[in-house]
Amino acid sequence: QKEVEQNSGPLSVPEGAIASLNCTYSDRVSQSFFWYRQYSGKSPELIMSIYSNGDKEDGRFTAQLNKASQYVSLLIRDSQPSDSATYLCAVNMRGEDTGRRALTFGSGTRLQVQP
Amino acid sequence: GAVVSQHPSWVICKSGTSVKIECRSLDFQATTMFWYRQFPKQSLMLMATSNEGSKATYEQGVEKDKFLINHASLTLSTLTVTSAHPEDSSFYICSATVAGDYNEQFFGPGTRLTVL
Numbered sequence: 001q002k003e004v005e006q007n008s009g010p011l012s013v014p015e016g017a018i019a020s021l022n023c024t025y026s027d028r029v030s031q032s033f034f035w036y037r038q039y040s041g042k043s044p045e046l047i048m049s050i051y052s053n054g055d056k057e058d059g060r061f062t063a064q065l066n067k068a069s070q071y072v073s074l075l076i077r078d079s080q081p082s083d084s085a086t087y088l089c090a091v092n093m094r095g096e097d098t099g100r101r102a103l104t105f106g107s108g109t110r111l112q113v114q115p
Numbered sequence: 116g117a118v119v120s121q122h123p124s125w126v127i128c129k130s131g132t133s134v135k136i137e138c139r140s141l142d143f144q145a146t147t148m149f150w151y152r153q154f155p156k157q158s159l160m161l162m163a164t165s166n167e168g169s170k171a172t173y174e175q176g177v178e179k180d181k182f183l184i185n186h187a188s189l190t191l192s193t194l195t196v197t198s199a200h201p202e203d204s205s206f207y208i209c210s211a212t213v214a215g216d217y218n219e220q221f222f223g224p225g226t227r228l229t230v231l
Contacts, residue, residue: 032218034219034220041206042224042225043206043208043222043223043224043225044159044208045222046220046221049218049219088158090220102149102161102164103149103220105159107157107158108158
């Protein structure tokens with residue numbers, strides 16, 4: 001079964017520190033990777049997408065992808081209390097039952113930024 | 116851009132009734148929409164994939180006769196929970212992809228269903 005694995009946390013970091021969120025995936029041919037942020041009681045919000053090996057930076061966020069290791073990460077610099085949320089890693093995979101590509105989500109990592 | 120709306124945002128109904136949830140892409144055409152369900156403190160679970168003008172594809176374990184999906188246009192998909200029961204109480208979220216792109220998904224704000 002194709003999977004996306006994340007540490008459930010909580011990951012606790014002090015305000016201003018760098019938060020590092022990690023994700024591994026099982027489908028070796030996946031080409032699209034996403035990070036979503038989900039506040040409690042709300043729907044997910046897309047914050048980063050990455051398609052090529054290496055780093056992609058957007059403001060305080062940096063996504064890192066290593067396809068050989070089947071590993072994707074998200075770094076949040078200068079963490080703020082408002083960053084406290086659950087971060088979902090999503091990988092575009094082909095479903096074994098349907099044969100169609102769809103996002104497979106990890107269970108999410110809960111981040112707590114301490115003021 | 117890439118805004119998805121859902122209506123209603125919350126609904127409370129009696130057991131045995133049917134509830135319809137609408138998902139709209141407001142500023143783009145979405146040939147594919149997805150319906151998810153999320154129980155408290157659990158991850159998103161894909162229920163079905165909806166393509167405009169064709170039948171939805173349901174994930175294993177999801178009853179297609181209970182969760183009716185209609186994708187009548189490039190901007191509207193509906194999910195009807197038929198004969199709802201308390202165990203159907205959940206957070207239902209739709210998402211949509213830009214036409215021709217099977218990658219980025221943009222989520223609606225979700226609908227919280229409570230069945231009494």
